[in-house]
Amino acid sequence: MNFKDAAKKCEDLKIQRTIKALHKNNIEGYYAKDAEEAIKTFRSLVKENSVVTAGGSMSCVETGIMDLLRSGAYDYRDRERSGITHEEVQQVLRDAFTSDYFITSTNAITENGELFNIDGNGNRVAAISFGPKEVIVITGSNKIVRDSEEARKRVKAISAPANAMRLDCETPCTIDGICRNCASEKRICCTEVLTGFQRIKNRIKVIIIDGDFGF
Numbered sequence: 224m225n226f227k228d229a230a231k232k233c234e235d236l237k238i239q240r241t242i243k244a245l246h247k248n249n250i251e252g253y254y255a256k257d258a259e260e261a262i263k264t265f266r267s268l269v270k271e272n273s274v275v276t277a278g279g280s281m282s283c284v285e286t287g288i289m290d291l292l293r294s295g296a297y298d299y300r301d302r303e304r305s306g307i308t309h310e311e312v313q314q315v316l317r318d319a320f321t322s323d324y325f326i327t328s329t330n331a332i333t334e335n336g337e338l339f340n341i342d343g344n345g346n347r348v349a350a351i352s353f354g355p356k357e358v359i360v361i362t363g364s365n366k367i368v369r370d371s372e373e374a375r376k377r378v379k380a381i382s383a384p385a386n387a388m389r390l391d392c393e394t395p396c397t398i399d400g401i402c403r404n405c406a407s408e409k410r411i412c413c414t415e416v417l418t419g420f421q422r423i424k425n426r427i428k429v430i431i432i433d434g435d436f437g438f
């Protein structure tokens with residue numbers, strides 16, 4: 224076997240290990256070979272005309288799932304629609320807790336079948352933990368890490384600084400990409416949640432796409 228094929232096999236095995244571990248934690252895992260397949264799986268899981276909310280997710284944008292949410296097929300409560308007021312945004316964030324589906328990505332996913340997320344507002348980790356009837360997580364295989372320790376390192380080294388830059392947070396990490404455990408007004412690392420074994424079987428479903436999506 225040449226190196227490229229061997230590397231691909233290792234990647235495939237890692238994804239399969241992670242899906243098995245998710246299953247043990249009562250979280251359903253789905254493999255998608257590309258964004259197109261991820262959308263197909265998404266459509267099979269999320270009923271049309273249902274009430275849908277979403278956390279901020281670059282993976283949803285990159286895969287085209289955000290466009291699908293805005294297509295009119297769902298009762299999508301869009302906190303980014305033009306002209307929305309601050310009060311209306313707050314209402315949409317609260318709507319997540321009574322929605323049929325909450326759509327999000329994850330900052331990292333461990334080979335032990337756990338999701339690891341860090342939030343500024345906390346609305347995303349709150350909705351993953353409790354509220355919406357179902358949670359659909361879209362993630363690239365680039366976010367798979369060995370365990371929770373590695374997950375935290377990854378988020379602090381990549382996801383949080385990159386998100387802070389994307390959102391113009393003016394935090395120290397937006398200058399040099401290094402986390403200084405800041406006390407900035409716009410800090411995006413206020414709440415950390417490790418989502419492990421779930422009491423409600425398959426309330427959380429994870430679509431893992433082979434490849435790099437989000438950060």
Ligand code: SF4
Pocket residue numbers: 379383384387394395396397401402403404405406407409410411412
């Ligand atoms: S704690 Fe502050 S400096 Fe560190 S990654 Fe989060 S926002 Fe950036």
